[in-house]
Amino acid sequence: MTAPTSPFLTFDTHIDIPWPDQADMMALQTPRKVDYHKSRKGGLTTLCLAAYIPQGPITEAGHAEAFERARAMLTSITELEKRSTPETPLSICRTAESIIEARKSNALAIVPVIENGYALGTNVENVGFFARNFGIRYITLTHNGHNAIADAAIAREDLGDTDSRHGGLSSLGREMIQAMNDHGVLIDVSHAARSTMMQAAEASSTPIVASHSCARALCDHPRNLDDEQLLKLRDTGGVIQITAMGSFLRKGGGGTLEDLVSHVRYVADKIGVSHVGVSSDFDGGGGIEGWNDASQTAHVTHALQRAGFHGDELNAVWGGNMLRLLHTAETKAQSFVPHAS
Template identity: 50%
Template sequence: MLSAIRKLVDQGGLKGASGNSGTSHSESSPDHPHLVPRPARGDPGHSGTEALCERDPVSAGAGAAPPRTDLSSDYRDSGACAGVNLGCGRTLSGKVGSGATVADLHHRLRHRAAAHPRLTSEAWQLTKAHRPASVQGMNVIQADPTGETERHAAIHAATLTLDTHVDIPWPDTPDPAGATTRRVDFPKMQAGGLKSVVFIAFVPQGPLTAEGHAKAGVRAEAMLRAIAATEGDAPLRRRVCTTPDQLESCTAAGDLAILLGVENGYAMGEDLGRLALWRRLGAIYLTVTHDGHNALSDAARPRRDLGDSEILHGGLSALGRAAIQEMNRVGLIVDVSHVARSAMLQAAELSRTPIVATHACCRSLRDHPRNLDDAQLDALRDVGGLIQITAVGGFLRAPHPNGTSAATLADYVDHVDYAVRRIGIDHVGLSSDFDGGGGVPGWEDASMTGAVSAELLRRGYGPRELALLWSGNFLRVWRAALRAAR
């Protein structure tokens, strides 16, 4: 199963630690990314529920195949049911019979939903932040005669939404229980229908010294405790969740869910025991590096100001390999965002559980050292892992000549589309990196989260696919990490 990854690790393509031939920032990108066929049934990369939404042939270049919405044979033959929660006490279900397609099912559901357009005020309110100014204040029939906006809002409201990477200001952290200038606080989450967030204890890279490591560890643990302390009942109920079952129970009860992660293994220093401590404090994953090499791994973007050369370890260090094994043992997900290409492929081969890039984009659409190329995407698929597409403008699209971001929500979903076509719906998820550089017009803070769902639904994704992208795939990987712990 991992022979392809081992071949990549052994080949010369891993000579550069960052995988970018010494270029720290490249503004070029292919005009027409090449989309290769997905693996046939029985091949190592076949997941059984491949991408169901192959559309937008323009982005694939001339001669692209027509849009495809065929269900995988497993899903089609099962007669699986899909339902749309209308928010009014009804769920309209459609049964997929043999030979049916997602498009067929959604067409039936749309027509059936039109007969029951009533929505609760809560579901309608979720869309207020996303309506154009010309629509604000207009009644439903005037604003949306087809009912599409209402239906999108209802599907979004029924979906377990999880943003897998959100930073917090430190050390001056405004209380997220009330309205703040942060992109994510609890009122914004409620307004946008964002039910759960992984808040990050981020530690910037510093000198590889005992003193530097000690300070970083103290900071990470203080941040984890501060995040956990935001749990409470007023004005909105929110709960710290450390397992998938807790998360699902929390959101089913209508409470907001607080999850925790640590960004940058620099905080571990050379003490593997800190990994178990972080897990006890509630962390669910560790991002192995940030920008700059640390004691565990080379980074995709070396820090010249810290004296980094292009390569320090040649990927993972011996300590880094031991850290991944210990993360598997204690139940921490291995996050390969920020790590060098060489280290990412080595981690895919080494980890006993699926690895995740919790905040990254596709290098075929935007040539940036923080993004993952096609071979890296394939490696994630082959080990059951995920790429969580992130809303950092510079990762999505080259900036304007003046340096300002040119990216939009459409660019964000283009990266989702590309990853889904390349490696399948089961291996793609969503994240923002809010308060850490993320945010694009159309999705500028947590209150606008419904716009992401609406754009995905407009492009042909259905309720089932939306649920996989927002949380289902990540919960699968999280459960695998916990099952492997011992």
């Protein structure tokens, strides 16, 4: 199967949904930074909506609660497709090709994902469950706090974390990565400890993604990737999605759209334009001067153009690179199911 030809996409790869008190995404006016109408106003064409699972205790009860929360959130995300109308077209997309088809039909494309492998508990079969039933396309290995599969970049003292629980990936974590590869689910290393990220890059047979991180050389934050990590990510064929989180863009916070583009340019110069993109982390803390909600998405395009990204390079940064990763994961997977059962 050849890679699909990418139309121009504006692909925001990490957006949270408010939970449990979520405002109606299809309403004309909502307090959310991302809703249907803000996305349309800003020209945002494709978005990953994340079922965010906060880290809790590594216990049977904690894992059961996390699994049920993920199932409920993904149900809410995928059922948005039932709200699609000719006036407000929307499509839940489980393949790279379906994202392209949504773009051609002018439907807002939504890709379901999971933030925090805590939702998987200790059952490797849960990867297949979420892939088959909800079409998830990436799982962020950790959030803040170590879980049963991997160490996080930020430990949680309130949960009894030390600097490291596993020294990176646990043996279970390696099994989870294999299952993710088998089901066409990308390994997301944002939030992961440096050791976890480097080991995941070695363990995965498909390119990895950092769905919402920045360059540590420009902002020394534990959530950011240093130069050696960027090179390792490049060697997998992966992509880092520079995110609109002020504290990741500039020491002390207060980042701007110009800071975001500076990180994009740094990574493009360091490891190549084929390995960098953008994301917002809207409704999960993201939002900076110049890109504070989805209605301002066009500002990002203009800022990238001012920084010298045009034509194929602009298309790569804004969506083509992520589309390539999704397609690669699909074609390498042994058990990929393009439609929910």
